[in-house]
Amino acid sequence: MALTPERGGEQAGPPPRIVIVGGGLAGLTLARILHETGIAATVYELDARPGALPPPDRVPVHPLDLRPDAGLRALRAARITLPADGIDAAELRRRLLDGLPSGRVVWDTPVMAVRRREGGRGHHAEPGLGLRPGRELELELDGGASVPADLVVGADGTWSRIRRALDDARPRYTGMFVFDAHLSDVERRHPALDAFVGGGVSALTEDRGLVARRVGDGVAVQVTLRLPAGWTELAPVSRLTASVVRDRLARHFTGWDDRLGALIRHSDAGPVARAVYALPRGPRWPHRPGITLIGDAAHPGAPFADAGANQAMLDAADLAQALTDHPRDLAAAQRHYETTRFARAGSPQAPARPEAASSPSSCASEATHARHLHGV
Ligand SMILES: Cc1cc2nc3c(=O)[nH]c(=O)nc-3n(C[C@H](O)[C@H](O)[C@H](O)COP(=O)(O)OP(=O)(O)OC[C@H]3O[C@@H](n4cnc5c(N)ncnc54)[C@H](O)[C@@H]3O)c2cc1C
Incomplete structure (x- = not known):
């Protein structure tokens, strides 16, 4: 043809x-x-x-x-x-x-x-x-x-x-959920978090992780949780208000550096949740x-x-x-x-x-x- x-x-x-x-x-x-x-x-x-x-x-x-x-x-x-x-x-x-x-x-x-x-x-x-x-x-x-x-x-x-x-x-479900959130205009609105993130920051264990990185004038925050299939604590995320979801997510990092939780709580877009399939x-x-x-x-x-x-x-x-x-x-x-x-x-x-x-x-x-x- x-x-x-x-x-x-x-x-x-x-x-x-x-x-x-x-x-x-x-x-x-x-x-x-x-x-x-x-x-x-x-x-x-x-x-x-x-x-x-x-x-x-x-x-x-x-x-x-x-x-x-x-x-x-x-x-x-x-x-x-x-x-x-x-x-x-x-x-x-x-x-x-x-x-x-x-x-x-x-x-x-x-x-x-x-x-x-x-x-x-x-x-x-x-x-x-x-x-x-x-x-x-x-x-x-x-x-x-x-x-x-x-x-x-x-x-x-x-x-x-x-x-x-x-x-x-x-x-197939890989066993992981990913949540993407974003803080905009971070230098002006959250100078302490801006200094904390610098070029990027991460905190990881086998069952949870947070990676924050600069994107333009903001910070992209990605939280990864290892969760069993059928897990429902945050699902369906769409029925909860964003602030409730942020708070529940941040609690997964209780006992870690407080600024990690703050990155999640202060985000102004997201979190968007997705189960990861492969x-x-x-x-x-x-x-x-x-x-x-x-x-x-x-x-x-x-x-x-x-x-x-x-x-x-x-x-x-x-x-x-x-x-x-x-x-x-x-x-x-x-x-x-x-x-x-x-x-x-x-x-x-x-x-x-x-x-x-x-x-x-x-x-x-x-x-x-x-x-x-x-x-x-
Ligand atoms: C919640 C969520 C957040 C994500 N965040 C990111 C991110 O931050 N960065 C990133 O790179 N990727 C992200 N992704 C993945 C990203 O969206 C995809 O990897 C990328 O967009 C691939 O695009 P695609 O066109 O192949 O598939 P899709 O974006 O899924 O598009 C498929 C399209 O096909 C249509 N379609 C499906 N079935 C049919 C049918 N039978 N007939 C006609 N139309 C049909 C759908 O309506 C859709 O418009 C995210 C995905 C999800 C679910």
């Missing part, structure tokens, strides 16, 4: 139908970079409208720490200039969307499955059900409609439905022509140092690059992307070890990694 530029250029055949499932950071970054390079793609997103995206409990509360070799590279490819005071995930999504033609994101449209058409009858593309290359793919939408596609990109997050077409891997299989999947994965759908990002955002954006940049480098061959582009992606996952130079741990690990070991990244 040949790629046809959106805007002018050589007409090399019918345009490929590139469909991206999920309009999170990964999916929107891919759609935007492709658009900037003249390749059209359609995003199907289950959220009802742009304003609904992302829900508060999915928004990292601080300016993202985008790394030169990952998030910043993707931003350049998307032709977005990083504001001097940084950018948080919600604003980044807005800017990615702003540059897309209207109609490029189809809202309120959950994708239920991807399948391959055989003589007009669809077969669910589950492992072992006899997928054959060269047959037309189609997405099954909620409500029964279907959409044909030449390349389906699963960008539908940790609980990806598209991944089910590739393997049986299901995310795939047992590591960040690879079986190659199936026409279906690939990016972002958390490929492998949930580690919850430290904005690894999830960086990984999602780097995946998008790599896939867009592969599609641009192989303008006449979708299959070659997919192979190229997956080879790059798998090699990156196994490389010691992998940016900030973006993949989440595949097995339970301690707060200390995970957070120590985050400290090293930031020299804290």
